[in-house]
Amino acid sequence: GDSVTQMEGPVTLSEEAFLTINCTYTATGYPSLFWYVQYPGEGLQLLLKATKADDKGSNKGFEATYRKETTSFHLEKGSVQVSDSAVYFCALIGGSNYKLTFGKGTLLTVNP
Amino acid sequence: EAGVTQFPSHSVIEKGQTVTLRCDPISGHDNLYWYRRVMGKEIKFLLHFVKESKQDESGMPNNRFLAERTGGTYSTLKVQPAELEDSGVYFCASSRSGRGTDTQYFGPGTRLTVL
Numbered sequence: 593g594d595s596v597t598q599m600e601g602p603v604t605l606s607e608e609a610f611l612t613i614n615c616t617y618t619a620t621g622y623p624s625l626f627w628y629v630q631y632p633g634e635g636l637q638l639l640l641k642a643t644k645a646d647d648k649g650s651n652k653g654f655e656a657t658y659r660k661e662t663t664s665f666h667l668e669k670g671s672v673q674v675s676d677s678a679v680y681f682c683a684l685i686g687g688s689n690y691k692l693t694f695g696k697g698t699l700l701t702v703n704p
Numbered sequence: 705e706a707g708v709t710q711f712p713s714h715s716v717i718e719k720g721q722t723v724t725l726r727c728d729p730i731s732g733h734d735n736l737y738w739y740r741r742v743m744g745k746e747i748k749f750l751l752h753f754v755k756e757s758k759q760d761e762s763g764m765p766n767n768r769f770l771a772e773r774t775g776g777t778y779s780t781l782k783v784q785p786a787e788l789e790d791s792g793v794y795f796c797a798s799s800r801s802g803r804g805t806d807t808q809y810f811g812p813g814t815r816l817t818v819l
Binding site for chain 1: 707708710735737739744745746747748749752760763795797799802803804805807808809810811812813
């Protein structure tokens with residue numbers, strides 16, 4: 593079945609550091625890929641998505657590129673801020689499905 | 705546009721009791737989903753409604769869980785009787801279509817603790 597593997601946290605960075613959170617997936621067909629973020633005390637919010645190979649999703653300075661050859665969708669940001677502290681979830685919807693399959697989540701803490 | 709809302713935000717109950725969680729989707733979203741995150745595990749799909757019809761309830765853990773969506777508007781998820789392993793955060797999401805490329809918008813979740 594479909595699965596998502598993302599790097600285990602927690603990840604602690606200083607402000608303005610470069611961020612990478614690795615995400616790889618296994619899926620049948622051609623999945624759509626997502627990054628969701630959960631800020632403290634809030635629900636899940638869609639951060640970005642990509643629906644076909646080589647697409648790049650971007651939002652709020654975050655980027656992720658759909659790499660079919662490596663089955664990856666790594667999240668990157670060039671300069672993190674304290675306000676980026678949150679839990680980040682990589683997810684996919686496989687083929688003609690509609691169920692989101694999530695990774696375990698990565699807790700990011702950014703210190704001033 | 706109001707987002708997905710869930711009630712209550714927290715619930716603490718004793719084993720064997722009944723709890724009902726409510727979800728109000730974004731207006732006009734025919735598709736409604738329930739997911740659950742048990743401590744330390746992934747967020748898992750529970751079920752999917754299209755309007756008032758259950759399209760897929762393959763993720764429901766067992767028959768102690770009952771979901772309804774009367775009139776195709778809000779949805780309830782009842783756990784009866786609750787067990788310790790039911791503790792976790794229950795998320796509701798909605799989308800306009802059921803296509804895989806369509807964004808699912810999540811509510812803040814209900815944290816359920818069964819003692």
